[in-house]
Amino acid sequence: MLKNIYNYLQTPEKSGRRLGLFRIFFCIFGGLIVAYLGMTLLAFLIPGEVKETAIISIMFNTLAWACATTWIALSYTKFSAFLKVIIPTLIFSFALYIFY
Numbered sequence: 001m002l003k004n005i006y007n008y009l010q011t012p013e014k015s016g017r018r019l020g021l022f023r024i025f026f027c028i029f030g031g032l033i034v035a036y037l038g039m040t041l042l043a044f045l046i047p048g049e050v051k052e053t054a055i056i057s058i059m060f061n062t063l064a065w066a067c068a069t070t071w072i073a074l075s076y077t078k079f080s081a082f083l084k085v086i087i088p089t090l091i092f093s094f095a096l097y098i099f100y
Contacts, residue, residue, distance in 0.1 A: 008078075009078045009079035009082065011077065012076055020078070022081070023072070023073060023075065023081050026081045026082065026084075026085050027069045027073045027081070028069065030081075030084070030085030030089075031065050031066075031068035031069035031085075032065055032068075033089055034085065034088045034089060035061055035064040037088075037092035037093060038064055038068075038092055039057040039061045040057065040096060041096055041099070042057055042060070043057045044096070044099045068088075071084060
């Protein structure tokens, strides 16, 4: 069962012209999660007042979301798109847990 799912996710699409529903879903929502977690971590790391760091994070969130979405969309396989969402999410989540 898991081996079949793994083989399905590892197989690249035949046509590079279409992204597919799986990668579109991960691009939009995975990019949003990675961007928000990254900007929240950035707000913790920037020295200064909370108001200033919140404004900086809000301003750069759209850029971070666009960059993360493009990075995920350019994945060669569905499995690599999945990993490009899961690994940064786990790293940012653990870092936020440590700083908070």
